[in-house]
Amino acid sequence: MGLIKNARHPFYEHCHSALNEIRQQGRYRTFTPLARLAERFPLYEEEVAAVPEGREVVVWSTNDYLGMGVVPEVQEAAIAAIREHGAGAGGTRNIAGTSPLHTQLEAELASLHGKEAGLLFVSGYVSNQASLQTILTSMPGWICFSDRMNHASMIAGIKGARGSQTVIFEHNDLADLEAKLAEAPAEAPKLIAFESVYSMDGDMADIAGICALARKYNAITYLDEVHAVGLYGEEGGGVSQRDGVADQVDIIEGTLAKGFGVHGGYITASAEIVDFLRSTASGFIFTTALPPAVVGAALTSVRKVRAEGWRREKMFERVNTFRQRLRAAGIPFTMTPSHIVPVPIGDAETCKRISRRLLTEYGQYATPINYPTVAKGTERLRLTPGPFHTDEMMDEMVRALSVLLREEGVIPGRSAAERQTEKAA
Ligand SMILES: Cc1ncc(COP(=O)(O)O)c(C=O)c1O
Numbered sequence: 326m327g328l329i330k331n332a333r334h335p336f337y338e339h340c341h342s343a344l345n346e347i348r349q350q351g352r353y354r355t356f357t358p359l360a361r362l363a364e365r366f367p368l369y370e371e372e373v374a375a376v377p378e379g380r381e382v383v384v385w386s387t388n389d390y391l392g393m394g395v396v397p398e399v400q401e402a403a404i405a406a407i408r409e410h411g412a413g414a415g416g417t418r419n420i421a422g423t424s425p426l427h428t429q430l431e432a433e434l435a436s437l438h439g440k441e442a443g444l445l446f447v448s449g450y451v452s453n454q455a456s457l458q459t460i461l462t463s464m465p466g467w468i469c470f471s472d473r474m475n476h477a478s479m480i481a482g483i484k485g486a487r488g489s490q491t492v493i494f495e496h497n498d499l500a501d502l503e504a505k506l507a508e509a510p511a512e513a514p515k516l517i518a519f520e521s522v523y524s525m526d527g528d529m530a531d532i533a534g535i536c537a538l539a540r541k542y543n544a545i546t547y548l549d550e551v552h553a554v555g556l557y558g559e560e561g562g563g564v565s566q567r568d569g570v571a572d573q574v575d576i577i578e579g580t581l582a583k584g585f586g587v588h589g590g591y592i593t594a595s596a597e598i599v600d601f602l603r604s605t606a607s608g609f610i611f612t613t614a615l616p617p618a619v620v621g622a623a624l625t626s627v628r629k630v631r632a633e634g635w636r637r638e639k640m641f642e643r644v645n646t647f648r649q650r651l652r653a654a655g656i657p658f659t660m661t662p663s664h665i666v667p668v669p670i671g672d673a674e675t676c677k678r679i680s681r682r683l684l685t686e687y688g689q690y691a692t693p694i695n696y697p698t699v700a701k702g703t704e705r706l707r708l709t710p711g712p713f714h715t716d717e718m719m720d721e722m723v724r725a726l727s728v729l730l731r732e733e734g735v736i737p738g739r740s741a742a743e744r745q746t747e748k749a750a
Pocket residue numbers: 448449450451453476478520524549551552580581582589590
């Protein structure tokens with residue numbers, strides 16, 4: 326079978342023109358093939374034609390914030406689970422996909438967040454989408470109060486809940502939230518959906534404040550702790566654990582793919598809320614369960630993260646050191662209360678070019694964050710130093726940023742063209 330040529334359906338033309346438009350706007354996304362070197366994390370290997378053995382690259386943009394994905398015990402747990410139970414789960418949780426590992430991991434997560442029960446989903450995205458859509462279609466008249474900056478997965482669930490009403494409140498603005506709650510009919514079932522750490526700006530929600538409003542206006546709370554689990558709180562239970570307010574949140578959602586370094590998503594809540602979602606959420610029921618290797622690795626990872634605080638502590642020390650070095654070199658960054666270090670660039674093309682040049686000229690990788698992930702004009706590099714970024718790696722990255730941000734006109738200094746002219750003169 327060959328390619329379908331001269332396809333007459335308008336969708337073919339639509340794809341063509343939409344892609345052209347994305348390219349013209351400088352938003353076309355290309356993958357950077359980087360193979361992680363498990364034993365040398367955060368070093369990765371980039372395939373380059375000129376270097377047969379590959380080129381080493383320092384990655385500054387991984388969401389495996391603590392490097393849990395390369396911890397030998399975590400890797401061994403995955404291998405042991407494959408040997409014991411095979412490569413795939415073999416079915417949905419109701420058919421043949423529940424192993425003792427799944428049950429143990431759900432109990433572990435419930436205990437981490439101080440909740441009665443937990444439920445695994447195939448990803449953090451699916452846990453948000455499936456849970457919110459199911460809750461918001463469960464009774465007539467739901468009103469969902471959603472933070473303006475909520476993640477696409479929450480928005481997908483909220484938008485997919487036909488028949489419910491959505492009220493967007495200004496980002497982290499409790500006065501606006503309260504005004505909107507006060508306007509809503511007292512008897513309507515209400516839910517407030519928000520995140521603890523907003524991953525692109527690195528700012529945090531006032532969880533206690535939002536929970537107090539929820540109590541005042543009889544709303545339930547749904548908190549996404551995706552960028553916080555593993556990193557904040559005594560045992561890595563997230564910002565709600567750190568602030569001692571986890572018991573005030575009705576549903577805490579998280580991922581196993583970032584701070585825990587593996588894969589999968591989950592919610593924790595009261596036994597009956599979890600049982601309700603287990604029994605009714607389409608995105609839980611009708612998909613093959615997470616494979617044993619993933620669940621086994623995640624279980625080991627969560628247990629280690631709970632028991633061993635040193636990776637968290639080291640990560641924050643590294644983040645602070647990196648910020649100090651950026652400051653000393655005059656490189657602008659947004660000061661955040663979290664582990665996320667955004668370096669503002671302000672233009673999609675420049676952002677992509679700086680990221681590209683960091684990689685090709687300096688062997689440093691930082692993802693360019695462009696529209697639609699962030700608003701136009703706020704394009705940035707998003708850096709997440711981790712426990713294993715060394716002082717030398719930081720020096721090299723700071724030096725590279727210092728040169729490139731000046732050459733690309735992001736900060737005052739001589740551009741590449743000016744340097745050429747000076748050299749020629
Ligand atoms: C705030 C937030 N929630 C949910 C998700 C989805 O999590 P996962 O990557 O496990 O699907 C992400 C992913 O980046 C996220 O940033």
